[in-house]
Amino acid sequence: MSTLNVMGQKAQQAGYELATATTSQKNQLLTLLAKGLKEKQTAILAANSIDITAAQEAGLNESLIDRLLLNEDRLNAMADDVLRLCQLDDPVGEETESKVLENGLRLSKRRVPIGVMGVIYEARPNVTIDIAALALKTGNAAILRGGKETINSNLALLTIIEEALVEAKLPSAAIQYIENTDRALIGELLKLDQYVDMIIPRGGKGLHRLCVEQSTVPVITGGIGICHLYAQADCDLDKSIEIIHNAKVQRPSVCNSLDVVLVDSDIADVLLPKLAARLASDDVLLKADERALSILKPLACRVEPIEEEDFDTEWLSLTLTVKIVDDIDAAISHIRNHSSQHSDGILTNSLQSAEKFVNQVNSAAVYVNTSTRFTDGSQFGLGAEVAVSTQKLHARGPMGLKELTTYKWIGVSDYLVRT
C-alpha cells in the first residue's frame, strides 16, 4: 500500500472519531494548539530560520521571503486566530428541515463534517495552522501538502498540532502532512477519492487547473479574482471614483481587488480624467483600450495601450485595465466573457440598471455602489474564511465553517414500511 493510501486510511479513521467529538472537546483542542504556538516558539522559529536561510541562498525575492518568515508576533497572532475560532458556533449537529411526514416518518437533515479534506497550498506557513484549526473545529480530518520552501516550518507546526491532538485525547492522524516534496505526490493525493472527500487548492491559476484536470476527488476552485466595476452613466461621479480607488488601491495584492473598470461612453470624457488624477497619487498604471487611451493619453498619468491578455489578467498589483463600453448590455457581456466570477459590481443611481446588473451578472459576489474589496469571510460576518469559491456547486464566495460540513438525512419511525 502506498504511503498516501496509508495516510488516507488513517485520515478516514480519524475523521470517524472527530465526527462524534463534542464542541467542548474540539475547543479544548484548539486552546491547547494556541498554547503550543505560544509556548514552543523556539523550536518553530529555529525550523523557520532553516527555511529562510535556504530561501535567501536560493535567491528568492524579499516579498516571498517575507511571506515565509515567522517571528514571535506572527506566531502570537496565529495563536490568537486559533483562540478566536473557539468563540464561533460549531455548525456540526444542527438540524434543518425537520418534519414529520404524513405517514409518521420523522425526517431531518443534520449537519455533519465532510470527513477528510485534502489541502494543497503554497508558501505561507500560517496556512498550516489556519486550515488545521478550521478542519478540527468542524470535525474534519485533513491531509496537507504545503510548498517545499516552508517544509521545515510546516513540520515544526505539525509537531505542535500533533501534541495538542494527543493531549486532547483525539487521534493524532487527524491532521497529516505530506513530507515528501515531490510534486508527484500531489497527483496521488488528487486520486485518493476512496478516502478524501474534498480537495481545496490554495494557490495560483496553475494549481487550480491541475486539480480540476487531474482530481477524482471533488475540488473547490476559486481564489482567482478578475474583478470588474462598471461605471454606468447615472452614477455619482465623485463617489464612484472613490469606490474604484478603494477597490484598486486599498490592498492590490489580494483576489478581491479591482482589475478592470468599464466606463460608460456617455460619462467617459468627464470620469476618466478625474479618475486618472485620483489614481495618479498612488502611481497606478492604467492599461487603456483605444477609446479610453485617446482620453487618457494627453493627461498627466501613467497609461499604456492594452495588450492581448489584459482583459483576462488578475493584476494583484497597482495596474488597472480601463475600457469604454457603450451601454450596460456591453458591460454585462464583457463581464460574462472575462470575469472569473469572483466579485463584480455596478456603480449607478439607476434602480433599473442596478437590478439588471444584479440579475444578469452571475458572479459569486455582485455589488451595487460598493467596493469589491468586501468579498471576504470576516467582512461577510462568517467569522472565518477557508477559501473563496468561484465554482457553483457546494459553496460560492467566501466559505466559512458551515461550508466545511455536509448533511445526512435521518429518518426515525416506529417500524414503518413503504406501501
Add this chain to the structure above:
Amino acid sequence: MSTLNVMGQKAQQAGYELATATTSQKNQLLTLLAKGLKEKQTAILAANSIDITAAQEAGLNESLIDRLLLNEDRLNAMADDVLRLCQLDDPVGEETESKVLENGLRLSKRRVPIGVMGVIYEARPNVTIDIAALALKTGNAAILRGGKETINSNLALLTIIEEALVEAKLPSAAIQYIENTDRALIGELLKLDQYVDMIIPRGGKGLHRLCVEQSTVPVITGGIGICHLYAQADCDLDKSIEIIHNAKVQRPSVCNSLDVVLVDSDIADVLLPKLAARLASDDVLLKADERALSILKPLACRVEPIEEEDFDTEWLSLTLTVKIVDDIDAAISHIRNHSSQHSDGILTNSLQSAEKFVNQVNSAAVYVNTSTRFTDGSQFGLGAEVAVSTQKLHARGPMGLKELTTYKWIGVSDYLVRT
C-alpha cells in the same frame, strides 16, 4: 470549433436567458411541453417503434425492451409529471441570510440557477423529458446524452421540447441533445468545463466511475445503493422482520432496496429462521456468511454461502446477503467498509444503540426502525427527484429542485469603501 464546443457555447447563452425568465414563463413552457406530449404522440410512437424493432433485432431481453417502450399511457403519464412540476414552488430568486452589516452594507444570498447541466443516461426515454422539465423549471440549460438504443425516441422528444421552447419565446438551445452516439462524445462533454457547470450521470457504476475519473466538470455521483439494515439485539423481532421484508421485496430493482442484513449474534438463532420463512414466500435467495449459513442451511429456504464480492454487491433483485455480527461496533464497522453511503438503518428499541448508529454511520440517509425504501424525493416531500447523491459536496441523498440551484451574494450600499 468542435460540435460540443458550439453546443456548450449555445447552452451557456441560453442559460443566461433562462436565468431571468419569470416563474410564469417557465410554467407556461412546461404546460406547452405537456400539451406537445399529449398531442403529438403519433410522431413519438413512430420513432419509438424504430428503436423497439432495432432492440428486438439486436436480441435485447424483454425487460430492457420494456424500459425502451413508449405507449399512449406512458406518454400521458410523462405529460402529467411535467404538469405537476408547474405546481411546485420555483426556488429561483429566494433570498436567505439577508442582513445589514455594521457598516451599512446590505448583504443577501440569492438562489440562482446553476447554469448548464450535462446529463448522461442510459436506456429509458422518459428521462429525456424528466430532466428537461426539471432543468427548465429551475432556469437551467442542459446538454443531454442518452443511450443509443433510444436515439430515435429521444430525438422525437427533443423536437417536442424545442417546439415548446420556441412557442414560449425561450431559447431553443436551452435543451440540446448529443445526436452522435459515439462514446467519445461523452469524454468531450466531461471536459467542457468552460461551459458546463455540473455533470449528472444516471446509470450504473461504470458510468459513474467514468465521470469521476475523466470529468473536469464537477460531477454529482450517486444512484448506487448497497443498503444495510442492522438488527440489533434489542429490536422487536416480528416488526423488524417486516421492515427487512419490505426493504428487500417491495421493489427490489431500485437503488434504495436492501442488499445486506446484519444480525446481532445474540438474536440470530431466533431471528434468522423467522426471517427465512418470511422471505421464502417471495423466493428470496439468501447469501449467508459462515455463521448465518450454519443456522439457515437446515431450514426450508434458498440459501447459498457468500462469495467474495457479495458484501459489495448491489443486488437489484431478490437476493439478500446475510451476516452475523457480534455487536453494534462490528455492524458500524462493516457498514463503513462496504456501504455505498446511500441508505443504511438500525432496527432496535434501545435509545443508546439508535443514537450511536445515527451518529456513527455517515450515509446520505440513516434510518431507525424504518425501511430503506423511503429514500426518495417524493417520499421525502421534495416534490421531484433529479438524482440521489451519495457524495458529500453540494447535495446528499434525494435531490429536488433546490439542488439544481446555487446562490450568489448580493451586496448593496451607498458607495461604501473598505477601510
